[in-house]
């Protein structure tokens with residue numbers, strides 16, 4: 001069956017304290033977005049890309065897209081709205097059992113073998129799957145005054161990374177159900193969980209970082225350089 005890639009890239013990146021949204025910051029000679037799309041294309045050259053961009057995005061340039069088959073989708077107010085817009089835009093073309101992977105534009109360091117293993121899980125597991133990494137640090141809950149309110153049990157805690165995915169029909173239904181219930185969603189797994197589904201955690205590289213703060217760019221550059229050599 002067909003593979004759909006949804007890349008939400010309609011964010012404004014408030015935490016970067018920059019005029020420029022993080023997907024357009026320079027990384028190893030290209031934009032973060034171009035690096036991310038190159039990573040996805042290396043693993044899945046025949047996939048169809050749905051790229052969610054802000055309606056008034058003036059920085060996007062089609063030369064950043066290596067896919068032969070792709071469309072531009074108007075993003076929404078939140079990441080979840082952008083993903084829902086993409087799912088709705090292709091609903092008439094997609095079959096329920098097509099695979100969908102959703103990957104943040106701000107994660108340019110995702111490795112090819114992690115992408116391949118994740119897609120295999122999405123095709124195999126009926127509840128969907130996500131790349132994830134076990135938590136290594138001791139986890140503290142903070143009180144409002146910035147002091148420690150308690151220690152969370154680290155055992156069994158994972159960082160949810162992207163891509164995350166499921167079959168098209170299930171993912172669309174999951175988003176519909178979750179949004180109807182007013183659940184705030186920051187990833188696909190949360191949507192699937194509201195339907196009682198239990199997506200599989202696929203252990204991926206911890207260095208699949210999300211560009212969030214200005215100093216993440218230098219780190220991402222080192223990770224990319226190490227992966228290519």
Ligand code: C5P
Pocket residue numbers: 007008009010011012013023052075076077078079080082104105106107210
């Ligand atoms: O802000 P955050 O890091 O959670 O954003 C994750 C991804 O979702 C980014 O690639 C961002 O561009 C995208 N996004 C979006 N539409 C929004 C907000 C964020 O596509 N309204």
